[in-house]
Amino acid sequence: MKEIDYASAATLSEAASLLSKAGDRARVLAGGTDIIVQLREHRRDIDLLVDVKNVPELSAMTYSATDGLTLGAAVPCYRIYETPAVAAAYPGLVDAVSMIGSAQIQGRASLGGNICNASPAADGIPPVIVYGATLKVQGPNGSREIAAADFCVSPGRTAMRTGEFLVSIHFPPPKPRASAHYLRFIPRNEMDIAVAGSGAYVELDAGGQTFKTVRVALAAVAPRPLPVPEIGEFLAGKTVSDEVIRRAGELASQAATPISDMRGTTEQRKHLAGVLTRRALNGAIERARG
Amino acid sequence: MAKQIVQITVNGEPTDVLVEPRDSLLETLRENLEMTGTKEGCNNGNCGACSVMFDGRLVNSCLVLAVEADGKEVTTVEGLATSEGLHPVQQAFLDKAAFQCGVCTPGFLIATKALLEKHPNPSEHDVRYYLSGNLCRCTGYHKILEAVNAAAESMREGA
Amino acid sequence: MAEKKQWRVVGTRSLRPDGMDKVTGQAKYGSDINLPGMLYGRVLRSPHAHARIVSLDMSEAAKMPGVRAVMTAADLPDIASKLQELGESVADLRDESHNIMATGKVLYHGHAVAAVAATSLHLAEEALKAIKVEYEPLEPVIDVRYAMSDDAPLLDPARKMRGIGDEDGKPSNIAQHFQNKRGDLDKGFAEADYVVEREFYNATIHQGYIEPHNATAQVHPDGRVTVWCSSQGHFGIREEVAEVCKLPVGMVKVVPMEIGGGFGGKTKVYLEPLAVIMSQKTARPVKMWMNRTEVLLATGPNPGSLIKCKMGCKKDGTLTAAAAELYFEAGAFPGSAVGAGAGTIFGPFKLENMQVDGYDIVLNKPKSHAYRAPGAPNAAFASECVVDELAELCGLSPLDFRLKNAVKEGDRRADGPVLPRIGLIETLEAAKNSPHNNTKLAPSSGIKRRGRGVASGFWFNGAGPASVILNVNADGSLTQISGSADIGGNRASLANIVAEVLGIEPTDIRAQIGDTDTVGYTSVTGGSSATHKSGLAAHECATKIKEEIIKRAARIWETDAENVVYDDQSGAITNKADAEKKLTFKEVARQANRTGGPITSEVSVNSGGAGPAFAVHIVDVEVDIETGKVDVLRYTAAQDVGTAIHPDYVEGQLEGGISQGVGWALNEEYFYNKDGLLMNASLLDYRMPTMLDLPKLETIMVEVPNPAHPYGIRGVGEVCVVPPLAAVGNAIYNATGIRLYNTPMNPPSLLSEIMKSGLAELPEASD
């Protein structure tokens, strides 16, 4: 690894000033499970790591049934599923954070880091999109909010400007008869990067038979985590049936524009986008019905 | 950036060590402190051979920087046995012949201890899921599963 | 011939002598060594699969902070072409040297080009970036069919095929063609009612040991060299270091460190000579170890192979003829495992008419090396899948078909030699009687299709020289020093044997591996030979100690040795001339220095065959027909293990073989891009089974003692990886009706066949 500097920030403003001073020569260090590997493999060239784990806002996790969940960007994955109220309210998020790497990785890696790494295959991002989360970023001149669906722009690139960093992720409070499910396909049973993934959020009507709101986002089938609004538009107001879910799967396959690489083929990924979307929708419906 | 001194409490012993920011906790343990019980299998978070407890959490020490460990507590395989004898997890791996070459063993021991402290009575799936970040190429995991179960039983009895 | 009998210690699950150190982190593996003044060495590797090195400038790197030595191939002595046995294969030492560091051309992605030694690992790595190399990229040759074609670029324009009279004298990437032939092939196929002919391909895969290669070298002022490394055979490493560095073998001492897995891959030097040369340059110890990417890029993976296999049988299932052509990807230099593949492909089958052609082909991949039963799994994937088809055509169960054609003692092996006492029939019967075979497969439901597959496998098992020393200590404990590297319980097995002979407990034995200056020459722990050959030496060595103990007891009692009775069951030593007199091993040991001096013994043997081994595997799989994913539900391995000296470590071998075989069958592969670059050189994307990918494993140890050993030891470590590929392939067929002819049988390949077959009536992706 090349020589780097390390600074641990204690406050938001300290982090902001360190990061803005160094510009694109600096990078945030939270769990480190991506950035350390990237530096070691010479896939990123920077001079400074700014450790943000001691910044209170980035390590805080607050949840209430009325306000929803605010998750500091450096909160490690395990805290999400080891906090029963949070786990119960956002099962689609738990799906993802309990499949990022191993127990060892989940002890360090944060959802915020998973998002900022902006991998098209990130498991953490589709659930954040389909839950309709908002991301709060801080820059030298204050903070702003970005919708989760707009955050990733291309492999490794986000909508954040140089000097900005992610502070927290806000999830709206859970609604009745609503839930989400995230699924991915990997060749082994753990430890792989998604060949394809699909996250579905479903809100049903009072009878639990009709779709009110549906959001689907896909992983690893496009240059960025891919929201598929066509599915939501198609399903809204429709009665739940195998037929419409099958059609939703087709829409997912159509929306997918994957590449072939060592992890999967174009044909396989398009097909999987459909299969996983059907399964994720069914899983979300089952959860929504409770 | 200049080297700096960090204080890491390794297996209960506060230890000052001179590190560079780019040194991982794994390198620091192995090369600076010569505590070579913790192994490197991939140096990338994919094999679990370098597993240690870090402030009570199971982590891959290859993905922690030594500077992040300043003021933290680290438990390595060298810290499992006491003057009283082996930890039940160590005893079970030994009794059940749960290793062949043994290079994955330190990581498995630490991860198993972490698992059993959290889930004293894990199902087979719990064990396989929790330990899926630890690769073993020699055993096919069969005897490891038996050892984990035996360790769980003896820890429950001891508790 | 050894009878199957009950022993007191042999066959028990004693605690391994090295176990305590391995659960406490005290065991020292190769890279656990830290020496005063030690430097860290790193290697610069080729970013191209095939390129000419136009220029190589080390001057800037040499000036980098902390750098104490730099080296290139020019620093390695130029050595003559010479064939050398390397554990499980034969290689040309000149090629070895050129593989260790490229000269003129780089021949694969990751080929070593230069090295540096610096005061820290990071500084060494930074110095690599200051090395200036200019490459002229050449067209890479990655596909074995292309490599053989006339259009393919030549890796070495001077190389011509060694053949069987079919040489055309033209330069070629085909290094060798050979043929094993018996009987009348045409007549055999004419007698057949069914003939099945298929073509198979196996992708390159890696042994996947968790501990990366490592080497630390210290040159002493008088020119002696000490090397610390983990290997499967430190005597072989010493020879290679001596040859490659042009040193007298006696000037090189190799200290065996604990080894974190080898599976054949650690019987060859990569870093050792570099550490030696850089230590010579600096007079300081130099430690090197590979990172995981380097291990995958630039060590010796298992060769990829193209195999054409044709077999014929009568309606009743009797095989009448078999023919195969094996094209093995040797990698950048000749010397693949094609010979062993050709020798094993029809191993379990009694055949009068057969022909096997083997081709050894060079291409721009790392030089392949031994991997557990080298060549045999590739070969068995072909023959055992074809046999599965024949069995179905005959309406016979896969096990009955194999029983009908099974080889037994006195039959000729497919490649010629007559078989000694073997246990294939017993193993097939054990599989037939297994709980697994007698439990019906749970029915398929919906998108989850279940199937069962069977396959068998054969491996020769090797042998060779081995040495053991025993020293009796004053407290009655025993120091056991052996020359075999211990990868998976060798010390424990030897301790069981010694304890058995002497009527003592394995816990009385302190077992170590001796370095090359301490113990006699011992060949590599490979070819499933170690327990057999070291076991022979240990048995003989312990027997000598026993004779000496008897002499000493006689001296204590002032009687004739003939009067002394040493009961190896109880360890009691009694005097026929005086029933009152009793001694124990410990008591005699305590008096050693008063009765003639220390009691020690050293024995070296050159063992004959570890006894051919056969395995039969049964596997149940479940296929998700929407995704092409295969899950292994149940797995049983039956194997003739001779005598299980230490059942834990015999089972361990079988279980490990299953695991590696399942990984090979389903997911493992070297994934090359069109430029010949290896894209998945990490344990993230080179997908070995995790704990979640395997079920509980059932093992059946069939014990047909090997007549060539007093305890009946047979090699057990390799044949267990031979059947899994075909067993899994046959199970997938049983589940889906789809046959896959390439490994890995991974989700994209299976899914694409499923989609073609219309098996899954699913919404197709449309765009």
Ligand code: FES
């Ligand atoms: S060495 Fe850290 S996970 Fe492999």
Ligand code: FES
């Ligand atoms: S015992 Fe060798 S890797 Fe696990």
